[in-house]
Amino acid sequence: MNAAPADQIRLLDLQAIDSKLDQLAHRRRSLPEHAEIDKVNADHTALKDLVVAAQAQHGDTTRELTKAEQDVEQVRARAARNQQRLDSGAITSPRDLENLQHEIGSLAKRQGDLEDVVLEVMxxxxxxxxxxxxLGARLEHSTVVLTEAEGRRNAAYAEIDAEAEKVKRDREAVAAVIPADLMKVYSKLRETQGGVGAARLYQRRCEGCRTEFSITELNSIKAEPADKVVRCENCSRILVRTADSGV
Structure with a gap:
């Protein structure tokens, strides 16, 4: 494959831009706010579950208190009716009077026991x-912390994305003047070689894989025509020769 030396050198500019875009994407994925948000989200979810459970417990206890108070009121009302009957003088039978007085005493004890239950439930x-x-206060605080962390993340996103957009425009300008067949090879190599499709030959080394070439290998590369697209024997990347390549 052949390409003008200037186009090959432009690949180095394109590679630098693509590496910059990769770095920005990595920075976006690796923001410290991600870990913070994950942790706060987990805490927030756990707190919401605790709040729901606490509210359910509160509701159950409220209903239990209502039932206990109703039991007290029923006993109190029955005792009041019995006391009214006793005070009315309508019951003259000694046995009936004794039974009624006994029931009033039993109801008083029952009322006392139920009032103790009411106090315990209260x-x-x-x-x-x-x-x-x-728990509600903690959940509210967690919501604030989560909102603040998401705000910092979104601000970082905006900064990174703005920079990435500028770099993408630079890339478009460089890519537009590189021949399509050369771009195709470069793009395929980027996919298979960890994002680096073209590397400079500098001081006997491929800057892509850091392989140092022997004198014989350098002479072989030097013998190639200037428009020949040379590939590194070790990593297969496009090996771009520049004025300081020594060949």
């Missing part, structure tokens, strides 16, 4: 509310 409800409030 304490648990207060703890449940405290946990909901605490």
């Amino acid at each position: 304490e648990r409800l207060e703890s449940a509310q405290t946990r909901v409030t605490e």
Whole structure:
């Protein structure tokens, strides 16, 4: 394959631009905010689950308190009715009076036990509310941290993308004057050779794979016509000869 020496040298300019684009893409993928966002997202998801569980516990305890208070009210109402019957004087049978007084006493004890239950449930409800409030505050803080991290990432994206757009325009200008067949070979080599399709021959070395050539190999390269597209025997990349290549 042949190409004008100037076009071959332009490949080095194109390679430098493509390497710059690769570096920008790597920088975009490797932003420290990615790891931070992943961690905060995981914490945020865990906190949301905890908030849901705490709210469910709070709801269950609220219903438990309502039921306990209703039980107390039922016992209190029944005791009040019995006391009213007792105070009315309508019951004259000694046995009935004794039974009623016994029931009033039992209801008083039952009411006391149920009121203890109400107090215990109220304490648990207060703890449940405290946990909901605490977890809600932590979730709100996590949301702020996540938003700030995403903002920093997006700002970094914008900076990198703006630079990449400028570099892409430079690439278009250089690529437009390189022959299509040479571009095709270069592009294919970039895909198979880790992003480097063309390398300079400098001080007996291929700058692509750092292989040092022998005098015999250099003389062989030197013997090739100036428009011959030389390939490195070691890495197969296009080996661009320049004024300081020594050949």
